Amino acid sequence: MLEAFAAWLGKSPLTGFLETAAWAVPAIQTLHIFCIAIVFGGAVIVNLRVLGLVERDQPIASVLDRFLPPIAWAVLVLLITGALLIASEPNRALFRTIFWIKMGLVAIGVTATFAQRRAVAQGPSWDAHGKPPRSFQLLSVTTLAIWVAVIFAGRWIGYVSGWPGSPA
Numbered sequence: 001m002l003e004a005f006a007a008w009l010g011k012s013p014l015t016g017f018l019e020t021a022a023w024a025v026p027a028i029q030t031l032h033i034f035c036i037a038i039v040f041g042g043a044v045i046v047n048l049r050v051l052g053l054v055e056r057d058q059p060i061a062s063v064l065d066r067f068l069p070p071i072a073w074a075v076l077v078l079l080i081t082g083a084l085l086i087a088s089e090p091n092r093a094l095f096r097t098i099f100w101i102k103m104g105l106v107a108i109g110v111t112a113t114f115a116q117r118r119a120v121a122q123g124p125s126w127d128a129h130g131k132p133p134r135s136f137q138l139l140s141v142t143t144l145a146i147w148v149a150v151i152f153a154g155r156w157i158g159y160v161s162g163w164p165g166s167p168a
Contacts, residue, residue: 003167006090018088025088032081036151038074042067043113043147047140050116050132060132064117075110093157095166102153109146112139 009015018024048054049063086093093099119136 002094006094006167009087009090012087014084014087015090018084025085028081028084028088032078032085035074035077035081036154039071039078040147040151042071042074043109043143046113046116047144050140051137052131061117061120064120068114068117071113078106091162091167095162096157096160097163098153098156098160102150102157105146105150105153109143109150112143112146116140116143 018028045054046060046063046067049056049058049060055063116136116139119139
């Protein structure tokens with residue numbers, strides 16, 4: 001089924017356009033990388049605040065409220081640009097295990113990042129004082145590690161072989 005989808009996508013007008021417009025893929029990659037920087041930068045600030053390393057004078061909820069909207073918009077653009085990058089070379093991504101690992105990590109990273117806001121919204125008394133429980137700090141360290149792993153996995157896609165027998 002995945003091979004049929006990749007074959008269909010590879011023959012689509014969108015893939016044809018992306019293959020012939022010399023500027024398209026570099027422009028999409030640039031926007032994709034810019035949005036990765038927004039997501040990662042926002043996640044770093046949020047999680048360093050949870051750990052008490054930056055913006056200690058700000059409640060965690062305020063920091064989350066400031067950085068989660070740009071993260072959300074950047075994730076949306078990442079989905080669009082990522083889909084376009086897949087369309088430009090369907091076999092390059094779809095048949096590599098590291099691509100699917102990256103997608104799983106992105107889902108976990110987005111969920112963990114936004115779960116922090118949900119946890120803070122429940123009104124913990126520690127937010128006003130700036131010292132969250134260890135479990136929340138552990139979530140922050142884990143979330144940062146996930147986002148770093150997403151970046152590494154994304155770069156790794158171009159350097160690994162496709163599955164045995166795949167059209168990649």
